[in-house]
Amino acid sequence: MGSGADLKLPVLDFSSPQLKPGTAEWTSMRDAVMQALEIYGCFEARFEKVPVELQKSMLGSVEELFDLPLQTKLRNVSKKPFHGYVGQYPMVPLYESMGIDDADMYEKVDSLTTTLWSEGNPNFSKNIQSFSEKLSELDKMIRRMILEGLGVEKYLDEHMNSTNYLLRVMRYAGPQTTDTKLGLNSHTDKNIVTILCQNEVEGLEVQTKDGEWFSAQPSPNSFIVMIGDSLYAWVNGRLHSPYHRVMMSGNKARYSVGLFSIPKGGYVIKAPDELVDQEHPLLFKPFDHVEFLRFYYTEAGQRDQFALKTYCGV
Ligand SMILES: O=C(O)CCC(=O)C(=O)O
Numbered sequence: 001m002g003s004g005a006d007l008k009l010p011v012l013d014f015s016s017p018q019l020k021p022g023t024a025e026w027t028s029m030r031d032a033v034m035q036a037l038e039i040y041g042c043f044e045a046r047f048e049k050v051p052v053e054l055q056k057s058m059l060g061s062v063e064e065l066f067d068l069p070l071q072t073k074l075r076n077v078s079k080k081p082f083h084g085y086v087g088q089y090p091m092v093p094l095y096e097s098m099g100i101d102d103a104d105m106y107e108k109v110d111s112l113t114t115t116l117w118s119e120g121n122p123n124f125s126k127n128i129q130s131f132s133e134k135l136s137e138l139d140k141m142i143r144r145m146i147l148e149g150l151g152v153e154k155y156l157d158e159h160m161n162s163t164n165y166l167l168r169v170m171r172y173a174g175p176q177t178t179d180t181k182l183g184l185n186s187h188t189d190k191n192i193v194t195i196l197c198q199n200e201v202e203g204l205e206v207q208t209k210d211g212e213w214f215s216a217q218p219s220p221n222s223f224i225v226m227i228g229d230s231l232y233a234w235v236n237g238r239l240h241s242p243y244h245r246v247m248m249s250g251n252k253a254r255y256s257v258g259l260f261s262i263p264k265g266g267y268v269i270k271a272p273d274e275l276v277d278q279e280h281p282l283l284f285k286p287f288d289h290v291e292f293l294r295f296y297y298t299e300a301g302q303r304d305q306f307a308l309k310t311y312c313g314v
């Protein structure tokens with residue numbers, strides 16, 4: 001495995017108010033999105049609808065959250081695996097995360113807020129909700145472009161209505177060394193689309209299809225957009241779902257945030273017939289995302305680099 005240090009992801013700017021379905025601008029952006037997702041499974045996106053100041057104050061709120069005592073953070077429990085507080089794992093000692101389900105809905109966020117701050121923290125709820133709601137517009141644009149790009153836009157409503165938004169906030173402690181230490185193991189995301197941003201501390205690395213690692217660093221006004229395995233399955237392998245990891249060095253903590261569009265429990269992910277033919281035989285049997293996650297978080301599932309293939313590969 002070489003090091004692909006020079007590789008630079010395409011940067012696509014979604015800020016223009018003229019970027020509307022049916023326009024020439026939309027069509028050329030759609031082509032660029034499809035190309036990047038076929039090659040890398042990810043790209044860097046600018047999206048000014050999420051103002052830089054909002055992103056900064058949201059990251060400030062995330063820092064405030066992780067500064068809470070561990071006992072308090074452990075109050076965020078979730079029925080879904082890995083959606084609550086995660087941390088203190090010997091394999092990834094620098095990593096902590098917290099999941100916020102339905103982060104685009106104020107009441108949902110605020111109910112988590114009040115379990116963490118008994119006196120309430122409306123500023124926290126507002127930052128998280130407003131950031132998630134605005135950023136979810138980028139998720140929707142990209143998914144629409146993907147369905148159009150594959151000629152299956154007739155499934156658009158079903159596809160959009162089948163997901164929720166999870167915001168996962170993360171802290172990676174600085175390892176206090178100049179060597180590089182593992183922050184988060186190499187994995188593919190299991191959801192539909194992931195949109196990541198971070199503070200100024202670098203660490204995200206993505207693997208190319210040829211097995212080369214390169215660093216993918218969003219800037220203060222940009223995001224990394226990435227495809228997860230559920231979308232990979234739904235598009236029957238037409239787009240790449242990349243392995244990625246976090247590597248840390250130095251003293252400073254890295255804060256990052258991911259907005260994950262996630263299939264609802266009970267929704268069966270099945271590649272549309274239009275995307276299955278002789279040249280593209282069906283890759284995965286239809287599956288329920290939540291059932292799949294149950295397998296993924298078993299010991300066998302965690303050890304498996306191709307968990308979805310093991311679970312429901314044809
Ligand atoms: O911290 C990051 O930038 C990446 C996090 C990640 O890959 C994940 O939560 O799935």
Ligand SMILES: [Fe+2]
Pocket residue numbers: 187188189244
């Ligand atoms: Fe990930």
